[in-house]
Amino acid sequence: MHLIDGDNVRISGVRIEGPGSPPDAWRSIPQGYAKGIQFEDKINIEIDHNEFSGWNAAAVEAAGIENTAGPSDRVWQMWTSKVTADPAGLHYPAGSEPVYIHDNYFHNNYYPDSPAPWSSCSLVNRAACTPYYGYGIVASGTHLLIERNVFNDYFHAIAADGCQGSGYRAYRNLVFNNGGVEGGNSVQAFDAHHRRPGDCGGSDSAAGHDFDVWYNSFLYRDWAALYINGTPDVVAVIGSNAFANDRVIDSAVVLGNHGDWGKVWTDGNNLEGVRSWDDSSHHSDSCDFDGDGINDRFLTTGETWWFRSGNRSDASWVYLNTNTLLVKDVKLGYFSADSVRNHVCDVAVLNGSGYKGGTGQYGPLN
Amino acid sequence: MATEDNMRELTLEELRQPANLFGQRFLTALVTIALVGLLVSPAAAQPLNVGIVRSPGGAFDPCLSTPKVNFSASSQSIPLGTSTNLNWSVQAPTGCGYSLSMTVLSRPQIDLSPGAPQDWDLWTVTDVGTLPLGSLQVQPAFNTIYVLVVALGANSSIASAPIQVGVNLPLANRLCGLAVSTSTPLIATQGVVQATGFTPANTPTCRNQVTINANNLAPLLVQALRTPNTTVIVNDGIELDLTPHLGGQITIANGVQLIGGRIALPGKRFQRGPRLFVKPNPNASD
Numbered sequence: 331m332h333l334i335d336g337d338n339v340r341i342s343g344v345r346i347e348g349p350g351s352p353p354d355a356w357r358s359i360p361q362g363y364a365k366g367i368q369f370e371d372k373i374n375i376e377i378d379h380n381e382f383s384g385w386n387a388a389a390v391e392a393a394g395i396e397n398t399a400g401p402s403d404r405v406w407q408m409w410t411s412k413v414t415a416d417p418a419g420l421h422y423p424a425g426s427e428p429v430y431i432h433d434n435y436f437h438n439n440y441y442p443d444s445p446a447p448w449s450s451c452s453l454v455n456r457a458a459c460t461p462y463y464g465y466g467i468v469a470s471g472t473h474l475l476i477e478r479n480v481f482n483d484y485f486h487a488i489a490a491d492g493c494q495g496s497g498y499r500a501y502r503n504l505v506f507n508n509g510g511v512e513g514g515n516s517v518q519a520f521d522a523h524h525r526r527p528g529d530c531g532g533s534d535s536a537a538g539h540d541f542d543v544w545y546n547s548f549l550y551r552d553w554a555a556l557y558i559n560g561t562p563d564v565v566a567v568i569g570s571n572a573f574a575n576d577r578v579i580d581s582a583v584v585l586g587n588h589g590d591w592g593k594v595w596t597d598g599n600n601l602e603g604v605r606s607w608d609d610s611s612h613h614s615d616s617c618d619f620d621g622d623g624i625n626d627r628f629l630t631t632g633e634t635w636w637f638r639s640g641n642r643s644d645a646s647w648v649y650l651n652t653n654t655l656l657v658k659d660v661k662l663g664y665f666s667a668d669s670v671r672n673h674v675c676d677v678a679v680l681n682g683s684g685y686k687g688g689t690g691q692y693g694p695l696n
Numbered sequence: 697m698a699t700e701d702n703m704r705e706l707t708l709e710e711l712r713q714p715a716n717l718f719g720q721r722f723l724t725a726l727v728t729i730a731l732v733g734l735l736v737s738p739a740a741a742q743p744l745n746v747g748i749v750r751s752p753g754g755a756f757d758p759c760l761s762t763p764k765v766n767f768s769a770s771s772q773s774i775p776l777g778t779s780t781n782l783n784w785s786v787q788a789p790t791g792c793g794y795s796l797s798m799t800v801l802s803r804p805q806i807d808l809s810p811g812a813p814q815d816w817d818l819w820t821v822t823d824v825g826t827l828p829l830g831s832l833q834v835q836p837a838f839n840t841i842y843v844l845v846v847a848l849g850a851n852s853s854i855a856s857a858p859i860q861v862g863v864n865l866p867l868a869n870r871l872c873g874l875a876v877s878t879s880t881p882l883i884a885t886q887g888v889v890q891a892t893g894f895t896p897a898n899t900p901t902c903r904n905q906v907t908i909n910a911n912n913l914a915p916l917l918v919q920a921l922r923t924p925n926t927t928v929i930v931n932d933g934i935e936l937d938l939t940p941h942l943g944g945q946i947t948i949a950n951g952v953q954l955i956g957g958r959i960a961l962p963g964k965r966f967q968r969g970p971r972l973f974v975k976p977n978p979n980a981s982d
Contacts (some may be wrong), residue, residue, distance in 0.1 A: 331938065331974055332921075333945035333947050333948065334948045335947040335948060335950070336924065336950025336951060336952070338950060338951045339948055339951070339952050339953070340952075340954070340955070342953070342954065342956065343955055343959070343969050344958060344969055345958065345970065345971045345973075346972050346973075347973035349976045368945070379960060380956075381969065619962055620961075620962065620965055620966050621963055621964070622966065637962070640966075644968060646960050648960045648961060648962060648966075650962055674963045687962050687963050
């Protein structure tokens with residue numbers, strides 16, 4: 331629907347709602363399949379604090395410019411081509427990433443298509459549907475910083491097309507368990523596709539440039555949380571995520587297309603087998619984090635803290651902090667003067683110390 | 697398919713009605729034909745004959761002659777929130793016994809440059825009476841195209857050439873306004889405020905700012921998003937149906953900031969924010 335046709339654009343604080351279920355939905359869109367926001371070779375783009383739903387192709391699709399001669403867009407020139415790696419991990423250029431997508435709520439963007447019979451294809455019978463569409467965020471030959479977003483009901487929450495300029499930093503995202511199905515098989519939540527020689531040139535077993543995946547929380551475990559369909563040019567680093575899969579290697583993180591594990595690094599801090607947040611060790615409904623006088627749901631995934639206003643179904647999860655402590659390890663209450671005045675909950679770790687409002691740095695609460 | 701005979705019956709029935717009381721069916725047909733047939737060739741007023749009555753034996757009907765119509769706007773470019781007058785004069789054919797009826801049709805048109813495709817198909821109809829000389833004060837909230845439709849009796853009408861009224865978005869920074877202009881012109885001259893990259897420090901940024909505070913301002917949203925260096929504020933609770941937009945993608949120009957009233961932050965009362973939506977095509981079938 332929206333085509334960003336210039337640089338220095340910010341889209342913040344709106345609900346952008348697509349036409350919803352195909353097949354009739356995309357007929358109303360001249361461009362075919364419905365995409366919420368698209369752009370190509372644009373810099374200084376910020377998309378934040380929005381809610382995206384009903385986009386049967388992609389909620390946000392960012393593209394670079396690449397052919398068999400390689401990438402030529404500005405994101406590649408000023409950013410992606412300068413990404414390096416050493417044993418300490420990936421290193422990015424100083425300054426802001428050209429495209430920053432953060433604190434958004436992506437949901438109900440999964441709309442499987444089916445040739446016939448349509449009646450057998452539905453959101454609850456996804457195995458009957460093919461082909462499949464509905465991404466949260468797509469990096470098509472470009473590089474993105476994707477942070478603190480929430481994904482629910484997606485084909486892929488994040489997808490990259492495998493071109494040399496494709497890559498992303500995915501930090502602190504919250505990924506629920508309603509993912510995609512293809513040909514009767516579940517598919518990955520985060521995707522790094524292999525390079526198609528006909529599209530971008532190069533090796534078919536190559537898969538993008540770099541992927542830095544940290545502090546994300548996945549409830550999704552029907553298949554891989556992250557599938558890299560080949561070998562990234564630089565490296566993929568996966569650290570300190572909370573996975574519902576029973577193990578990291580070959581379960582939460584899967585390589586395809588003869589991918590080289592030597593270029594896919596995982597640290598020892600990824601959590602495995604966190605299959606549910608729906609228990610008293612992970613959540614609490616006893617405190618108010620947005621100051622409206624109604625207790626909110628406080629969620630701890632093992633990597634990050636979140637709250638949802640009044641635990642309302644129409645409210646999105648809001649990021650609070652990056653912290654491995656669980657509800658059972660903390661105490662909620664109105665301890666600081668600020669919290670008493672604003673009725674905004676503090677998270678105490680020890681008597682007198684913790685996190686004001688559940689955010690920021692550890693310190694005294696008074 | 698209508699025959700000449702049954703068309704004549706219809707028009708004779710119409711003729712029994714006062715000329716200034718348009719039947720809804722007649723007006724709908726009139727609007728549709730006028731827009732499709734005339735806007736593609738806006739250089740001059742053209743006759744629009746709806747249900748032509750031929751006198752027996754082919755006698756001349758003076759009401760079928762084209763009246764002289766002048767239709768203009770006092771200002772073709774106005775600041776948002778101000779008004780202008782649409783002025784007309786109509787000289788009916790001599791000997792035509794039917795009274796005049798005039799209607800002003802208005803439609804959003806985001807891109808007013810020559811040859812730009814139609815952006816919207818939503819038309820507003822305002823009956824403006826029967827005086828052959830008159831004016832109508834209008835306050836468009838977005839770029840708008842106006843057409844004057846003149847009916848001579850009930851069976852012969854013409855539509856004027858369309859006129860365009862551009863709505864200039866206000867500047868957010870008065871200092872910039874002093875340095876450049878009091879408002880940012882649209883259309884071709886809007887390039888004066890286009891960004892050339894990152895703005896140097898201490899230079900007032902020439903930005904427009906628009907607040908969307910009603911559900912019927914979707915055309916203003918689209919126009920503002922197309923205008924470089926514009927801050928578009930959309931209040932919480934506003935619902936903007938972008939389905940009627942016909943121009944394909946809604947482009948967002950260089951330097952645009954679309955800021956909605958959604959609040960999902962720690963310590964802040966939650967607000968879902970404004971809703972920008974498109975609907976499935978109701979005419980499509982599975």
